[in-house]
Amino acid sequence: MTFFPPDSTLLGPLFTTEAMAGVFSDRARLATMLAMEAALARAEAESGLVPGTLAGAVAAVDTDTLDLPALGAKTALSGVPTIPFLKAVEARLPPDLAGGFHRGATTQDVADTALALQMRDAFALLAAELGPTLDGLCRLAEAHRATPCVGRTYGQHGAPISFGFKAAVWAAGIGEAAAALPGLRERVLTASLAGPVGTLAALGEKGPAVSAAFARALGLGVAPIAWHARRARMVEAGAWLATLIGALAKMATDIANLASTEVAEVAEPYVPGRGGSSAMPHKRNPVSCTVILAAQAAAPGHVGTLLNAMAAAHERPVGLWQAEWLALPPLFGLAAGALREARALAEGLEVHPDRMLANLDATRGLLFADAVAGRLAKHLGREKAHALVEHAAGAVRDSGRSLREVLAEDPSLADPALRAALDSAFDLGPAVAAAALWADRGVAAARQAAAALADEAPG
Structure with missing residues (x-):
């Protein structure tokens, strides 16, 4: 048994x-x-x-x-x-x-x-x-x-x-x-x-x-x-x-x-x-x-x-x-x-x-909402930028359009500086670069732990 x-x-x-x-x-x-x-x-x-x-x-x-x-x-x-x-x-x-x-x-x-x-x-x-x-x-x-x-x-x-x-x-x-x-x-x-x-x-x-x-x-x-x-x-x-x-x-x-x-x-x-x-x-x-x-x-x-x-x-x-x-x-x-x-x-x-x-596009750009709010906050203030993006996100879910399309139609964002901020917010590069930086640090810590185990192993 x-x-x-x-x-x-x-x-x-x-x-x-x-x-x-x-x-x-x-x-x-x-x-x-x-x-x-x-x-x-x-x-x-x-x-x-x-x-x-x-x-x-x-x-x-x-x-x-x-x-x-x-x-x-x-x-x-x-x-x-x-x-x-x-x-x-x-x-x-x-x-x-x-x-x-x-x-x-x-x-x-x-x-x-x-x-x-x-x-x-x-x-x-x-x-x-x-x-x-x-x-x-x-x-x-x-x-x-x-x-x-x-x-x-x-x-x-x-x-x-x-x-x-x-x-x-x-x-x-x-x-x-x-x-x-x-x-x-x-x-x-x-x-x-x-x-x-x-x-x-x-x-x-x-x-x-x-x-x-x-x-x-x-x-x-x-x-x-x-x-x-x-x-x-x-x-x-x-x-x-x-x-x-x-x-x-x-x-x-x-x-x-x-x-x-x-x-x-x-x-x-x-x-x-x-x-x-x-x-x-x-x-x-x-x-x-x-x-x-x-x-x-x-x-x-x-x-x-x-x-x-x-x-x-x-x-x-x-x-x-x-x-x-x-x-x-x-x-x-x-x-x-x-x-x-x-x-x-x-x-x-x-x-x-x-x-x-493909999955990055599944939410029709909503994945970039945080980046958009951060870019717009420099021009509109944090609270106003957050409210604007939150409202746009609701429109995305209701209409099926992309976040970029909804924001492009917002007259309060017609200023060229705001348009430029929007364009940069939808760039994957900065987010991936930040993740890669921390990935390198995590790998270094893991390799250090592995090396300590190897050093302790019986000969």
Whole structure:
């Protein structure tokens, strides 16, 4: 039985990637829990608390030989997967070493540290996809920095922009999420070694040194005090994932609208057999946008679960900490699937400049109303110019004539200086040039975020 689509053989390939599913697989969880115990044994051996051979014996246990169904049945009995796992590993250790196994630690130390290791791998997968996605969007924005298109507000035509400007907005938004990742990893990827109530009392005065050596062995951060009941780092991770998905969803929302039949300014990359309809053979549905927007719709609920888990009672709560297991892996899975689709869009989006030009004329010149009012305001004053253009816009809608035609017939605009102002207002050039300027700035910010991710990547 599968409860979450990312884990499903049927739906998983749609909503996540095989690599991300692997990071949070049961076998991966067992492997990270074993890595935690091996690191603990090494750290304790440094302080003379356990034999030096224990770490090697622990690391030598083959988690692939552990019986997953049996561990699952025992997890239902114990309430956590850690307890049956520890018993299974201990049974495979030499009797003279088993007594030092898991010394001073508690089940939550194992689970939280293992999750931190899984999150490290998961963040690395996302970072590896973010770079190419940003690069694709930047190239798209640069290629169309001066391609005129409609700027839309409240679902209606507003004023001219360039398509490159729109793509640069997408890139900058995703780049903001990418730029936050290095700091997030530094804060979130922290080892947990605190013992039953957070004081690591079993190790006495050697506790802090063992904790530091343990974290160092795993390449994780060191907490100044137990974080068993301090769950803000999990909330921060979940919120970042939801923010990333949201930034991708902004792009997907725009593309889905621009790809609609009535607009038809862009289309998702064509892949044979993708996006068809069981009833309508002509359909080419925006599948990438669908996956991204489905992830965006689901993400806030998982973040809410993580926020609720912050109300942890005393040194360990009932149920709240365990609820994180139901929220963080699905969030990573959804983010991976959404980012995969976003990369495909960034690198292969079909753009139709001719259709963009045609749509610029759809409102018969009303798209230039703001520019007209601005030019006339220099001669008539802002309030009078705005009222005049507003009245002319009404005449355009009532008569079907163009804004330029209506204004040309207005006797109050017969002055040659006003005629010249009108002529300049209907020139696309200044609006596109302004959009291109800001597109360049957005691209620069996105490229900077991508470069920071590349600099941080493992060699």
